[in-house]
Amino acid sequence: MHSVALAAPDDFDGWRAAARALVIAGIAPERVSWSSPADPPALLAGPPPPEAPEDAPAPRVPRGFPDLAALAIRHRDPQRFALLHRLLHRLQAERGLLEVASDPDVARAEAMARAVRRDAHKMHAFVRFREMRVAEGADGARFVAWFEPGHHILRAEAGFFRRRFAALRWSILTPCGSAHWEGAEGGEVRFGPGARRADAPAEDAAEDLWRTYFAAIFNPARLKTGAMLAEMPRRYWRNLPEARDIPRLIAEAPARVAEMVERGATPPALRRQRTAHLVSLPGGRSDGLHPAAASRVGTPAMPHAETPTDSDVPAALAALKREIETRNDLPGWSGQATQLVFGEGPPEALLMFVGEQPGDEEDLAGRPFVGPAGRLFNRAMEEAGVARDEAYVTNAVKHFKFTPTGKRRLHQTPDAGDIAYYRPFLEREIGLVAPRLLVTLGATALRAVTGRAMPVTKVRGNVLRAPDGRLFYPTVHPSYLLRIPDSAMKAREYDRFVEDLAKAAATARSLPAAA
Numbered sequence: 001m002h003s004v005a006l007a008a009p010d011d012f013d014g015w016r017a018a019a020r021a022l023v024i025a026g027i028a029p030e031r032v033s034w035s036s037p038a039d040p041p042a043l044l045a046g047p048p049p050p051e052a053p054e055d056a057p058a059p060r061v062p063r064g065f066p067d068l069a070a071l072a073i074r075h076r077d078p079q080r081f082a083l084l085h086r087l088l089h090r091l092q093a094e095r096g097l098l099e100v101a102s103d104p105d106v107a108r109a110e111a112m113a114r115a116v117r118r119d120a121h122k123m124h125a126f127v128r129f130r131e132m133r134v135a136e137g138a139d140g141a142r143f144v145a146w147f148e149p150g151h152h153i154l155r156a157e158a159g160f161f162r163r164r165f166a167a168l169r170w171s172i173l174t175p176c177g178s179a180h181w182e183g184a185e186g187g188e189v190r191f192g193p194g195a196r197r198a199d200a201p202a203e204d205a206a207e208d209l210w211r212t213y214f215a216a217i218f219n220p221a222r223l224k225t226g227a228m229l230a231e232m233p234r235r236y237w238r239n240l241p242e243a244r245d246i247p248r249l250i251a252e253a254p255a256r257v258a259e260m261v262e263r264g265a266t267p268p269a270l271r272r273q274r275t276a277h278l279v280s281l282p283g284g285r286s287d288g289l290h291p292a293a294a295s296r297v298g299t300p301a302m303p304h305a306e307t308p309t310d311s312d313v314p315a316a317l318a319a320l321k322r323e324i325e326t327r328n329d330l331p332g333w334s335g336q337a338t339q340l341v342f343g344e345g346p347p348e349a350l351l352m353f354v355g356e357q358p359g360d361e362e363d364l365a366g367r368p369f370v371g372p373a374g375r376l377f378n379r380a381m382e383e384a385g386v387a388r389d390e391a392y393v394t395n396a397v398k399h400f401k402f403t404p405t406g407k408r409r410l411h412q413t414p415d416a417g418d419i420a421y422y423r424p425f426l427e428r429e430i431g432l433v434a435p436r437l438l439v440t441l442g443a444t445a446l447r448a449v450t451g452r453a454m455p456v457t458k459v460r461g462n463v464l465r466a467p468d469g470r471l472f473y474p475t476v477h478p479s480y481l482l483r484i485p486d487s488a489m490k491a492r493e494y495d496r497f498v499e500d501l502a503k504a505a506a507t508a509r510s511l512p513a514a515a
Contacts, residue, residue, distance in 0.1 A: 001046035002032045006081070009038035009176075010074045010152040016066075019085045022049050023059045029089050034081035038152065038176060061091050062098050063372075071113035074152045083109060119150045120157050121382070126236045127161070129170055130204040143170045146200035146239055154179055158189045159495065160383050163502055173200050207241045214242035220253035221260060313347035316432050324398060324425055331418055334399040338363045343394025343429055350390040350508045352435035353377075354426065356397065356444040356477060360409050363400035369393045373479040377441075380478065380494065384501035392433045396448035397422050419448050430470065437463075437508035438470055439501075442477030461500060463507055473507065475500040 002022070006014045015034075022032060027049060069084045077083075087105050091097050100106055129143035143165075154172065158179040161172065165181070172179045173195035180190045237243035321342040324330075341358035344367060353369075361371035369377055381388060397418050402409040426448055430438060440446045447453050449466050459474050466472055481497060484490040 002027060002049045003046045004032060004034050004049060004081070006034070006036040008152075008155070009036040009076075010155055011036065012070050012073050015073055015081055015084065016069070018049060019088050020059055021051055022085065023089055023092065024053070024056045025050050029082060029086040032082070032085060034085070035078075036081075038076075039078040059088060059092055061088065062095070064098060065091065068098070068109055068113055071116045072109045074116045074156060075112040076151050077112060080112060083112075116151050116153060120153050122233075122236065123147060123149055123153060123157050124160055124382070124385070126232070126240060127172060128210075128240060129165070129168075130201040131206070132201050132204075141169065143168055144200045145170070145172050146195075146197050147172060147174055148235075148239070149174055149176075152176070155191060158191075160385075162189055163383070163495075163499055164385055173197075203241065210241050211245055215245055215249065218249050220249070220256040223250065223253045225250060313432050317342075317347075317429065320425065320428055320432070330399070331401075331421055333401050333412075336402065336404070337399040339366050340398050341366055341368055341395065341400070342398060343368060343392055343433070345392030345394075345433070346389060347392075347433055349392040349433060349435045351386065351437055351439055351504060352392040352394070352430065352433050353439045353441055354430075354445040354449060355393070355395045355441045356479075357395050357414055358398070358400045359411060359479075360400065360402070368395055372482055373477065376481060376494075377478040380498045380501055383498045384505060386501055386505045390505075392435060394426070394429060396426055396445045398425070414444055416447075416453075419444060423448050423451070427468065435508075436511045437504060438466070438472035439504050440472055440474045442480065445477070446474050461503065471511070473500075473504040475504070 004015075004018045004022075006018075008014075022029075032049065033046070065087070069088075072080055072084060083105060087097070087109060090105070097103060098106055101110070127145045127147050129145045132142050132144045154174055154177050158172070158181075161170065161179070162181055167183060168181075169183045170181050175196075176194045178192040178195050180192060182190075232240075237246070321340065324342075325340050337358075341362050345352070355369065355373075358368060359371040359373065362368055362374070368374070378388065381391065397414045400409070401412045401414055401418065403412055404410075438449065440449050443453070443456050446456055446459070449470075449472055451467055456474055456476060460476065461473075463471055463473055476493075476497060478497065481490060481494055484493060
């Protein structure tokens, strides 16, 4: 019997190194006991496993297994390490194992990953920082939050709060560990031991302001108590300042709804064209914004004869989609695609993302951003604090361009002619959606919006102005991140991509919405 003691309950790197050595040595999972500081000690301790030779070939796994294991290893189940070791061992002979959803080991690992993702989502939503009184002369205020995660997610999710609250000095205290950030100049997040609830402030000066804000946005006409409790379970309530008002707001809801019905509907405000304030840049260009002007800048409406009303926009988008589908002058290669893939999302979205073209999975599903790059994009959006229902996603080119190779369909980059053909349709789609800010993902989208080729690396992260006067924010396409072979560089570029999305969202929120 071999024993493996990991350094931390979420020590993925330690588990991966040990599991790799065990598989190379041919040691069966049932001959190994695993433990971590947060788990019960093993009843029978044995010698550690042998180290893997440096030149030994690494175990082969499907592309999705590392991500699955990295999530499942944060689960509180003490058998998680053994389960993942068993899956890794089985995958060497059962190459398609992860595709068998009914397999008990696969189903259990997937359930663990879902639980961890759900716990991380709750942490993002329900951490409440309160200002802690500091000694006179201390270096700035510190904001402290108490949170009780269901799983070992603190270290993995600390980066979300570092990006979201980069300028503040903050601490997150949990029963099993703590995270501390010293502000923008603080280097890395520092992790420490667990704490008690009494170590965090119970309230601060902003408590009443937060409760007032919550009461103001509470809509009694949309109250669904069951759905609210599913999204905000009662176990989180004691750490939320607004929770003390929820019973009263629920009790008052029927009377408030009746009052709203009695008062009747108010006529909708006319939609007005938004104005823009440009700052001229050196060389006569006017495609940038001065930070001081950012909060006053809007996006002009597209130059159509008539701007659709809110209720007309979905119908107009559907009509535009049908128009493209029925054209007889589509590029010749478009006939190979399964179907047209149009954009989706809310009109007047906070952000509108323009990608390159649908991929293989998007072509089959008929929806944008559902393949590997789309799943990575969704994860980055969540970490950046951008809800998917705040975003409209589409592509510069609406059909999948590929080269058939046996059973595979190899992606082909759209050329200048493809981009030029679809550009008028994209411009009409943008005009109908009327986002606060447009975000171009990759070089193809950048060319489609600007009408000319330019390197993404030179303009990435700047708020620019398109020829039609619309503001846009260029960054890389998420598929670029998937192609980076070096894991450290991939992690750095992923973090930078998340920061781009957070910056774009912050910029969009500073712009006025359509009246």
